[in-house]
Amino acid sequence: MKIYSRPGLFVGLVASLVGVVACSSEGSTSPASNPPITEAMTQTPTDPASISAPTSSASKEIPETGTPSTESVAIEIDADAGVPEVASVALGSPVVIQVFSETEQDFHLHGFDIDLMGDDVTFDFIADKLGDFELESHESGEILLTLSVVED
Numbered sequence: 001m002k003i004y005s006r007p008g009l010f011v012g013l014v015a016s017l018v019g020v021v022a023c024s025s026e027g028s029t030s031p032a033s034n035p036p037i038t039e040a041m042t043q044t045p046t047d048p049a050s051i052s053a054p055t056s057s058a059s060k061e062i063p064e065t066g067t068p069s070t071e072s073v074a075i076e077i078d079a080d081a082g083v084p085e086v087a088s089v090a091l092g093s094p095v096v097i098q099v100f101s102e103t104e105q106d107f108h109l110h111g112f113d114i115d116l117m118g119d120d121v122t123f124d125f126i127a128d129k130l131g132d133f134e135l136e137s138h139e140s141g142e143i144l145l146t147l148s149v150v151e152d
Helices: 009-026
Strands: 073-078 085-090 094-109 114-126 131-137 143-150
Touching: 073 085, 073 143, 094 143
Parallel strands: 073 094, 085 143
Antiparallel strands: 094 114, 094 131, 131 143
16 A cells, blocks of 8 residues: 655545535434524514604604604805804704805804805705804804704
8 A cells, every 4th residue: 555645635635524524414404403493583673663764744853763864954044144044953963054155255164163165065964963053154254054953
């Protein structure tokens, strides 16, 4: 009997044997290895109220499920009107503030630290902080909007 010494041949043979043994145990039908599937296991654990679409309401920004609405609160500001606006949104609401001006200006939303430059700018953010926040024109120093973020 002649023995050939080839690295990998022995390892490959052992790996093949282990694979055969492992495959034969997968087909086993013993109760310990494959418990029966019950009806409770096939049901999905979802709450129908949490997956249903929120109902729309003009006065409600947060649906009854307690998750923020996916609809943005839209606010338009005329920077040249000379009259500061006041708006209120629910905590967690997406907010879009569009500012129109006859001249290019630097606008700053305090508290959210968003600066935009232009004559037609759009602030797009999530109202994730409680409190009152001012939108200011840095050129004129005027407060254009006081945004109140409140709990619903």
